[in-house]
Amino acid sequence: MFDSSSDRIVDALRTWVASAPAGARLPSTRALVTRFEVSPGTVQRALRTLVGQGLVETRPGVGTFVRTVRPLRPNDYGWQTAALGAPTARLPRSAAALRTTADDLIALHSGYPDRELLPGRLVRAAFARAARGGSVLDRAPAAGLPELRAWFAAELGGHTPPAAGDVIVLPGSQSGLGTLFRTLVGADRPLLIESPSYWGAILAAAQVGVRLIPIPTGPRGPDPDELDRAFTRTGARAFYAQPTFANPTGGRWPPALADAVLDLVRAHGAFLIEDDWAHDFGITAEPAPLAARDDSGHVVYLRSLTKSVSPSVRVAGLVARGPARDRILADIRAQAMYVSGTLQAVALDVVTQPAWRTHLRALRQQLAARRDLLAGALAEHAPAAHLESLPSGGLNLWLRLPDETDLDRLVRACEAGGVVVAAGDDWFPAEPTGRYLRLNYSGPRPGDFPAAAAVIGQALACS
Structure with a gap:
């Protein structure tokens, strides 16, 4: 018997669509219900997902078809240069804290707490x-x-x-x-x-x-x-x-x-x-x-x-x-x-x-454990990264690095080792006064903090 979740059906149909010619008609809802032994509602949810992903299109009263992909061609937007003119101000680049990453990376750069720390x-x-x-x-x-x-x-x-x-x-x-x-x-x-x-x-x-x-x-x-x-x-x-x-x-x-x-x-x-x-x-x-x-x-x-x-x-x-x-x-x-x-x-x-206060009390304990775990791991594996003060709250550790550190090279080396970090330059309104990293201890996978600290320490030794 097939898995009854719509995710399983989506995966199966996505594989079929990838090899089907544009315009090919998908099996009817009744046929998919029989094939996967699921309810019509589950099939409809799967089809809506594929429509949302732009892989198929529905024609009311006719059926569902593999979507025709427009041929890619370069577009000429040169005219907009004259229409827009020069920007009145150069905005700072987007901070690393907003970057999304793959699940297999250890994310220490984010400005947001992990889902498990939220009152879901x-x-x-x-x-x-x-x-x-x-x-x-x-x-x-x-x-x-x-x-x-x-x-x-x-x-x-x-x-x-x-x-x-x-x-x-x-x-x-x-x-x-x-x-x-x-x-x-x-x-x-x-x-x-x-x-x-x-x-x-x-x-x-x-x-x-x-x-x-x-x-x-x-x-x-x-x-x-x-x-x-x-x-x-x-x-x-x-x-x-x-x-x-x-x-x-x-x-x-x-x-x-x-x-x-x-x-x-x-x-x-x-x-x-x-x-x-x-x-x-x-x-x-x-x-x-x-x-x-x-x-x-x-x-x-x-x-x-x-x-x-x-x-x-x-x-x-x-x-x-x-x-x-x-x-x-x-x-x-x-x-x-x-x-x-x-x-x-x-x-x-x-x-x-009332559960909000209960949540905040538990959150305090969870943040303390994560903060101490990351700070201890850095002290052991990356002693060159100096933590000036252990914060009494918040989500981040602020680390001073040796002055000769090539910060861009360090960030790239850490990511090559599976760890995403945030360079401290983004937090200075003028020229940075030193080399810093901001690490978020409230992110996912705290069990990986020691491994992440080892990667940072190795990158520092080579930078």
């Missing part, structure tokens, strides 16, 4: 409930669902907690960064930014056309004196930072530095754009957003749920007070109009389930 059961149940609700047919408010906005406000808390009206729901934090850089900074104006810093913020700044002013930072954050001098020298009115479990360094600002930075932005009449991307990824420390200690609108706070809930649930919350909030909302309306009500409903459903 909660997400699937939330989508099922949302499909039965009104959100699938209704248009959501421009600022977001009131219940989700209230949740973000309550989560931030603080001495003077924000109101739900201070919160705007965004389609992911990346679009929020572009909006903030447009509305709070503006093209050709200076923005202070930690160096190294999140590559997505560097990309968003390039798209908007703001001038980045790098501020050196490390595991314990930037030097407040250097930050003060930069505010004075440039006249900047905004500073972008990740005070908690920074990407890529994993750094976390101590309370004294947080107070000093808050005093500085107030003294200079500036905004602190606080990107709390790793709020749900604490390991040995709890997140302590600076926005919870600000009631005068100097801190504009951004928190995404995409990495902790699901990459398919691109939902983030932004907290801003005063006229800045109105200007930000106007820009969001012009860019996206509103965020999918279904995705908002799913996000709210997941984070308000």
Whole structure:
């Protein structure tokens, strides 16, 4: 008896299609049901898969046929050169963190956690409930669902907690960064930014056309004196930072530095754009957003749920007070109009389930085990890769390599050995100050970390 799954039928038909001439007719649904001893629904699912892959085409009332493939020919797009003109700005290259890889490679480059670290059961149940609700047919408010906005406000808390009206729901934090850089900074104006810093913020700044002013930072954050001098020298009115479990360094600002930075932005009449991307990824420390200690609108706070809930649930919350909030909302309306009500409903459903807190507690333990496994393996097999600080949260290790390291050659050598790594250059808004690797310990196959570290160590020895 044949396997009853549609995948088995897809594989069998794909093999048949590959050897059949274009236009050949596939057996009827009844014939396939008899041949594979499955239900008509299973056959139909298999045929829909093949149609989606462009291998076959259906003709209603006639049958299903092998699709005719158009002959390939080069196209002339030269006319577009004159129509487009020169780009107004050269955008940074796409970061390695977004690259997809084959399953047989050990992926240490990604910016996202592995599927087994996500609340999959909660997400699937939330989508099922949302499909039965009104959100699938209704248009959501421009600022977001009131219940989700209230949740973000309550989560931030603080001495003077924000109101739900201070919160705007965004389609992911990346679009929020572009909006903030447009509305709070503006093209050709200076923005202070930690160096190294999140590559997505560097990309968003390039798209908007703001001038980045790098501020050196490390595991314990930037030097407040250097930050003060930069505010004075440039006249900047905004500073972008990740005070908690920074990407890529994993750094976390101590309370004294947080107070000093808050005093500085107030003294200079500036905004602190606080990107709390790793709020749900604490390991040995709890997140302590600076926005919870600000009631005068100097801190504009951004928190995404995409990495902790699901990459398919691109939902983030932004907290801003005063006229800045109105200007930000106007820009969001012009860019996206509103965020999918279904995705908002799913996000709210997941984070308000009692099992969400249980999941976060288990996640803390899993991240700790993975972090320690990778750090220990690197210390044993790649001692030349120096880990300046073991992060107390986040998803990444930030490794300093010997200055003479040929970084491009190292990355290629690692991939040839079956390990994909991310070169640290992508995280610098100006010239890199050294040779670095950013390795994600939340990716798949943690049992392969020792083997991956051995490959990195061997590549370092040869680079």
